[in-house]
Amino acid sequence: MQTFNFSPGPAMLPPEVIEQIKNDLPEWKWKGVPQGASVMEVSHRGKAFEELIDEAEQDLRDLLGIPSNYRVLFMQGGAWGQFACVPMNLLRANERAGYIVSGGWSKSAAEEGSKFGEVSILASSEDALFNLVPKLNYDVIENNKKNHKGDNSQGNSGTSYYYICSNETVYGNEVHTLPSKLDAPLVVDASSHFLSRRIDVASCGLIYAGAQKNVGPAGVTIVIVRDDLLDRAPKAIPAVWHYAHMAKHKSLFNTPPVFSIYVTALTLKWIKAQGGLPEMERRAIARSSMLYDALDGSKLFKAPVLIEDRSRMNVVFDSPSVEIDAAFVKFCEARGLMSLRGHRVRGGMRASLYNAMPVSGVEALLSAVREFEASHA
Ligand SMILES: Cc1ncc(COP(=O)(O)O)c(C=O)c1O
Structure with a gap:
């Protein structure tokens, strides 16, 4: 896997x-x-x-x-x-x-x-x-x-x-x-x-x-x-x-x-x-937009940060409860999507999408979001 x-x-x-x-x-x-x-x-x-x-x-x-x-x-x-x-x-x-x-x-x-x-x-x-x-x-x-x-x-x-x-x-x-x-x-x-x-x-x-x-x-x-x-x-x-x-x-x-x-x-x-910072920037926008778009369209998850201040690197999101958060993190781990638990002082979820993260990683996360949502929304 x-x-x-x-x-x-x-x-x-x-x-x-x-x-x-x-x-x-x-x-x-x-x-x-x-x-x-x-x-x-x-x-x-x-x-x-x-x-x-x-x-x-x-x-x-x-x-x-x-x-x-x-x-x-x-x-x-x-x-x-x-x-x-x-x-x-x-x-x-x-x-x-x-x-x-x-x-x-x-x-x-x-x-x-x-x-x-x-x-x-x-x-x-x-x-x-x-x-x-x-x-x-x-x-x-x-x-x-x-x-x-x-x-x-x-x-x-x-x-x-x-x-x-x-x-x-x-x-x-x-x-x-x-x-x-x-x-x-x-x-x-x-x-x-x-x-x-x-x-x-x-x-x-x-x-x-x-x-x-x-x-x-x-x-x-x-x-x-x-x-x-x-x-x-x-x-x-x-x-x-x-x-x-x-x-x-x-x-x-x-x-x-x-x-x-x-x-x-x-x-x-x-x-x-890879093409320097213009290329890193292009990739960062592409990766983070894919995920924010999915979260904004989700019935289960929410991205709480004001749209114009959203990070391209650390995408923070929440489900309606800590139990569902924990279940989602476990669900992702079973699919090889690691370290999605939010910071201990904040909770929720956080997907860090740094320079080395390929688009395929975000695609895999999007599939997990959709699959999980279908069974929990
Ligand atoms: C923006 C920012 N500043 C400061 C720190 C603290 O870094 P360190 O633990 O390496 O001292 C971190 C750690 O994650 C961070 O993300």
Whole structure:
């Protein structure tokens, strides 16, 4: 039986990447040259690994069109690490950080951020059960400017940065247009839709993404940060969390997660070979529309997220009861459709349709939806 993995992350990798890993596992061949060991056993200071990480950075730059005044960092600590690393580096004394809360991840990021300084929640959709992306009220920013007690000479709002999670994995909402007209850099947690669509890097101060959804295995977090933000950090922060320090050492200050970076490098090449981000975006729209159309036409299931804010990556849906939810998940598992249970804090179902998910996986899920519905509606 063919299985399809709808896990929200760590998530499905392209079969071609898994095949390459299998070939390389006993002995890594870099550009056809055997390295005498697997990739997990070679030094990160060796020429082969240094070339690999350089190529991975270049591939990422090509895919996203990253301007030359941005650094690319391969860091550890996951997205949770960045929840702390961002304020540690960017939140100035006497200023605040403005968070847009569209789900559990941005809420956690704001809570973590508040350990390091003042955080204000500029908009939240918690009251709407995170079934939409809250709209940023620009009047709030204007008010902040008026009330700012620090250095107001630049006419700024006393805001060090604005923060948004551009795809909330648990609640299945996605920001389709990033806020603009901001008076401070925008920080974006793009973990769960990274490289599934084009993004205007120049409109952001910093973008980060844990690799384990669309780009590789857990263990590496990609950070894209504008040069002028590198040196904001006070000196007294740990070296491994210091953006400028990591940039100076090209992410090789301490031992990096070599295996995760190697798989990420393979996945970046796979994305390029498939046609890059325009093609990833086309596939994401095709896959998610098929499923949302079926759910919107269903008598049993409902997709609760506001249509214009729906995620192309994480399709969240519900049946009328937890019992039916559980029966549907079991029904799917018997058909090889795995990991469809919703997040533990939300319940319901969630189908994660990342870059590696083929259309045939969505077709198999649609058949299951129809069959199950016929016996339960
Ligand atoms: C959007 C988003 N941000 C942050 C996180 C936390 O990531 P990690 O557990 O790797 O720290 C996740 C995890 O799924 C996520 O989906």
